[in-house]
Amino acid sequence: MSEAPESSLPYPPLHKGTKFVVLSDWDGTITTLDSNDYMTDNLGMGKAGRRQINFDTLNGELAFRDGFRKLLESVSDNGHTFEECKEILKQSRFSVQLMPDNATVT
Numbered sequence: 001m002s003e004a005p006e007s008s009l010p011y012p013p014l015h016k017g018t019k020f021v022v023l024s025d026w027d028g029t030i031t032t033l034d035s036n037d038y039m040t041d042n043l044g045m046g047k048a049g050r051r052q053i054n055f056d057t058l059n060g061e062l063a064f065r066d067g068f069r070k071l072l073e074s075v076s077d078n079g080h081t082f083e084e085c086k087e088i089l090k091q092s093r094f095s096v097q098l099m100p101d102n103a104t105v106t
Contacts, residue, residue, distance in 0.1 A: 036071065039085055044074030 041047040053070055056062040075085065 035089060036068075039075050039080075039088075040071045043078055043080045043085065043088070044071065049074065 037050060040050045044050070045053075050071055053062065053067040057064050057067040076082075
């Protein structure tokens with residue numbers, strides 16, 4: 001592909017003029033736990049509700065966007081603010097660990 005795809009992110013690419021760039025969204029791709037799952041399980045609808053939405057999404061019964069919105073809204077519907085959630089994650093109630101060296105990321 002010779003042309004950069006349309007994106008909401010700024011261009012030029014982040015890597016220009018740098019030795020290296022490390023990007024991560026801490027969603028379970030390179031970590032052992034997803035921060036959104038943690039918040040949903042502990043402050044929102046709970047693990048069973050989250051897993052049901054995951055199954056519904058995988059089975060094509062629910063669009064990813066709609067399911068993800070339900071997950072996040074379950075946290076705010078229980079009275080938790082974004083600022084509170086950030087503090088909970090900062091206070092080490094949520095322990096992020098990188099995947100083991102021998103883990104395969106697909």
